[in-house]
Amino acid sequence: MHDDSANKGPQVYGLIAEYDDPDQLLTAAKSTYDAGYREVEAYSPFPIHGLAESLGFTKTAVPFLTLCAGLTGACAGFGMQVFATVYHYPYDIGGRPFLSWPAYIPITFEMMILFAAFTAGLSMLALNGLPRPHHSIFNAKNFERASSDRFFLCIESADDHYDDAATKEFLEDLDPRPLEVSEVMV
Amino acid sequence: MSTNTVTLPFGLSRLRGIAIMAGPVFLLVAIGLSFALSGDPDTGRSVGIDTFFQAYLFGYLLWFGIAMGSLALILIHHLTGGAWSFVTQRILEASTRTLPLLFVGFIPILVGPLMWAINGSAVGNLYQPWLNMEDAEIIVQNKEAYLNAGFWIARVFFYFAVWIGIMSLFNHWSKKLDETGDGNIAVKFKRFAPLCLIAYCLTMTFASTDWALSLEPAYFSTMYAPLFWISQALTTLAFTTIILSKLAQTKPLAEYVTVDHYHHLGNLIMGFTVLWAYMSFSQYLITWSANLPEEIIYYTARRSPSLAVLAVCLMAFHFLVPLLLLLWKRGKRSPNYLTKVCYWILFWRLADVFWFVSPAFHHEAPGVYLKDLLVYGSAWIGIGGIWIWAFLGQLQKRSVIAVNDPRLYEAVTHKKPPEVLEHA
Secondary structure (H helix, E strand, O other), X not given: OOOOHHHOOOOEEEEEEEEOOHHHHHHHHHHHHHOOOOOEEEEOOOOOOOHHHHOOOXXXXXXXXXXXXXXXXXXXXXXXXXXXHHHHOOOOOOOOOOOOXXXXXXXXXXXXXXXXXXXXXXXXXXXXXXXXXXXXXXXXOOHHHHHOOOEEEEEEOOOOOOOHHHHHHHHHOOOOXXXXXXXXXX | OOOOOOXXXXXXXXXXXXXXXXXXXXXXXXXHHHHHOOOOOOOOOOOOOHHHHHHHHHHHHHXXXXXXXXXXXXXXXXXXXXXXXXXXXXXXHHHHOOHHHHHHHOHHHHHHHHHHHHHOOOOOOOOHHHHOHHXXXXXXXXXXXXXXXXHHHHHHHHHHHHHHHHHHHHHHHHHHHHHHOOOHHHHHHHHHHHHHHHHHHHHHHHHHHHHOHHHOOXXXXXXXXXXXHHHXXXXXXXXXXXXXXXXXXXXXXXXXXXXXXXXXXXXXXXXXXXXXXXXXXXXXXXXXXXXXXXXXXXXXXXXXXXXXXXXXXXXXXXXXXXXXXXXXXXXXXXXXXXXXXXXXXXXXXXXXXXXXXXXXXXXXXXXXXXXXXXXXXHHHHHHHHHHHHHHHHHHHHOOXXXXXXXXHHHHXXXXXXXXXXXXX
16 A cells, blocks of 8 residues: 555545434525635535525526427428428328428427427536546445435535644534535545 | 403494495496497397396406315315414404305306396396207207206306315314314314315316307317316415514514415425416417317417407416516515515406406307406405405404414414424
């Protein structure tokens, strides 16, 4: 085993505080944000109302991308049918005009949904940096309980205000007091 | 806890005073205009008092739609227990309690078939195309077993018996829950809601067929009734959101209503707007594709230049504009913005009902007639005045929030009650 911590970047991913109550996590998240920390993540087994907002999470690009993709899909679907039935292979069906737009609507609608749904799903994954095989947060002590009965708040070392000692003290002195504060290694 | 009465905000109590005066006045105006203005003599169906009866049906369907939409939304509320619906529950309940009044208000529509059954007179002849079977087409004559005056009248009484029954049951339990706080009542709500919702769908299907679709008895469409349900829910949600925004300016409702509730309501209104467009268009697409003589008359009677313009306006302003307006998240979270969109939607609901009612009476010369616009508008205000007065009266009678409902805690705080977590 060789130790090369001296010539690599920061070895600490962040500091993590553990709670056993969702309300305490919510309060702690608010205090942390108010103290100026921005690279903060909260982990809980179920969605907590207002938690994302308390960490300063406002909006993502997903809705806008989905709207653009939906419009693209609708135009592509409609245009494809106009091209096929008016220019490329015009055909008299029951004496209707070649440009019988009501018949195009179902396909147009479906293409819009197809593009929008795929974009919503895939852009969400892409913007989240997923899929990825491993994340440092899994090194945190007790972290497997984040999916059952524990609530975690992690201040990442990438934060401008991050300081090993001061941040640890800040977390330990938080009101409500966490069960435990520990370091997460990269 | 005792049942509280509600003091309406100044705006609403003043509206109530104006409404009860405007109601009868505008009904008289509608009758007067109906006689005074010359209609469309070609068809012989919009002369004199006839237009008033047609306009009455138009206005009635819209206000009745809010009461029935409220009934359906209450049942959905008890079925799903969503957070959005707790703050609207009492507004919806008050609106369903106008159903007995609406039963009385149905009399002018009942007159035509009743007079026909008694002495074959053609007074208020809304349903002449099937009442007068001798002159009807074969395809209509074949429907006589269902479309005849006696059975039609019997069905009216049956529908109202079912609706008023459901309405009384749910309002009664709701009152008891307020008084006693007995948690078992919440279970009863849940148990009976699905059955009653099925009853609503079935009765409303037949009622929409009887009262509106049978104006053009040759036409048939399986989309027609679902379109009615959706339209009622959409009108109700828009109307309820407006009332909620007024009530929520003062306590006690101000303590419960958050921007999240407006957000939920905005999402639902957007959903129903899309559903309305989906169903309206599906009905058109199917009829247009098949192009069968007995079906297509419904749309050929609606494709004069003025009616075609109205149809395009409906697509643009009843569907596209509200959809785009409601896509904006911050807008939906602003009561001021959302209520403006709701007024817009209510206006286009009027246009939509006008589009499917009025052309039924002008098959020989389809078009949008000025006389129709004036008389229909007056009748809508006339019926609305009386209805709003009754609705606001009912709204005052009960607490504006179901304080004793065991599900309220979760709906307002978005959390499980403390005792539930302890047991978990």
